[in-house]
Amino acid sequence: DQFGSGFVGVNPNSKIPALLDRSGATPIRVFESGAILQYLAEKFGAFFPTEPAARAECLSWLFWQMGSAPYLGGGFGHFYAYAPSKMEYAINRFAMETKRQLDVLDQRLAVSEYIAGDEYTIADIAIWPWYGGLVKGRLYGAAEFLSVHEYTHVLRWADAIEARPAVQRGRRVNRVSGEPHEQLAERHNASDLD
Numbered sequence: 001d002q003f004g005s006g007f008v009g010v011n012p013n014s015k016i017p018a019l020l021d022r023s024g025a026t027p028i029r030v031f032e033s034g035a036i037l038q039y040l041a042e043k044f045g046a047f048f049p050t051e052p053a054a055r056a057e058c059l060s061w062l063f064w065q066m067g068s069a070p071y072l073g074g075g076f077g078h079f080y081a082y083a084p085s086k087m088e089y090a091i092n093r094f095a096m097e098t099k100r101q102l103d104v105l106d107q108r109l110a111v112s113e114y115i116a117g118d119e120y121t122i123a124d125i126a127i128w129p130w131y132g133g134l135v136k137g138r139l140y141g142a143a144e145f146l147s148v149h150e151y152t153h154v155l156r157w158a159d160a161i162e163a164r165p166a167v168q169r170g171r172r173v174n175r176v177s178g179e180p181h182e183q184l185a186e187r188h189n190a191s192d193l194d
Contacts, residue, residue, distance in 0.1 A: 034066045037122040047122045058116035061123035069130045071097050081140040102151045105131055109153035132158035
């Protein structure tokens with residue numbers, strides 16, 4: 001459906017995520033996760049600093065994620081977990097880059113409660129599913145291989161975000177594992193989580 005259902009009108013790249021905001025007089029299309037996060041944060045005045053230096057820090061980390069996660073998912077994840085044949089060079093190359101990225105995060109989180117400072121922002125929202133999921137052992141079965149236990153500040157941060165009630169609710173949507181009462185196949189409004 002993403003190639004012929006009108007989806008291309010919302011996202012010319014025919015990929016998810018995409019958003020069509022119909023709340024105003026003219027619908028507004030937004031595609032790519034970073035753009036969607038920034039749009040929603042600005043629209044609702046949440047999770048996005050307004051002070052220029054804090055805003056720049058938040059955007060820098062948001063765009064860091066946009067540029068780094070493809071290495072994690074497209075590179076390391078593919079060669080480590082999904083490639084039909086194991087290529088040692090490719091696995092080692094992408095593992096090295098993934099560990100470098102984890103080290104960058106660990107150093108940042110050694111001096112900051114959250115990615116962009118002392119407040120939870122869209123940078124945390126973007127980075128947590130990838131890197132938080134990795135250190136929590138949810139991605140690619142690679143936690144031991146990558147020695148994620150060494151990234152103590154990333155682990156602290158991942159635990160803190162996972163403890164947020166909204167994150168716990170969000171993780172239930174489209175979940176395919178766990179107890180049936182913990183799963184929620186679709187979500188259309190807030191009461192679906194009750």
